[in-house]
Amino acid sequence: MIKRTTIAGALLLFIFTFTLIGCGSQQSAIRGTWERVTPTEQLGIFSFFAFVEQIEFLENGTFVLPKIMNTSGSYSFPQSDRISFQGPQGTATYKYVVNGDRLTFEADGKTIEYRRTK
Numbered sequence: 001m002i003k004r005t006t007i008a009g010a011l012l013l014f015i016f017t018f019t020l021i022g023c024g025s026q027q028s029a030i031r032g033t034w035e036r037v038t039p040t041e042q043l044g045i046f047s048f049f050a051f052v053e054q055i056e057f058l059e060n061g062t063f064v065l066p067k068i069m070n071t072s073g074s075y076s077f078p079q080s081d082r083i084s085f086q087g088p089q090g091t092a093t094y095k096y097v098v099n100g101d102r103l104t105f106e107a108d109g110k111t112i113e114y115r116r117t118k
Helices: 002-030
Strands: 032-036 054-057 062-065 071-079 082-087 090-099 102-107 110-116
Touching: 002 071, 002 090
Parallel strands: none
Antiparallel strands: 032 054, 032 110, 054 062, 062 071, 071 082, 082 090, 090 102, 102 110
């Protein structure tokens, strides 16, 4: 009985550690300041990203929209290819990819691209 408990405990510790490492790598890849390169005209007036020219992801899990009255909130990764923003207006989740200094979101059937500036 003790052996099973020890093995189960070790397995849970391994899974927990692996999950933390995975989230940490996603967070470090996205950390920094990003400037939108996709023209507003391609997004549509009702798209959230039409208003987000610049976004900054901080190490503590906070995002800041400096050009929108310094609006801020938190971000998390519910899945390996998804990012969730929690802010004053609620929560929104988008598919995303970080490839070097390129950050791409998919929203409303459109692709929105940002470039890292810092």
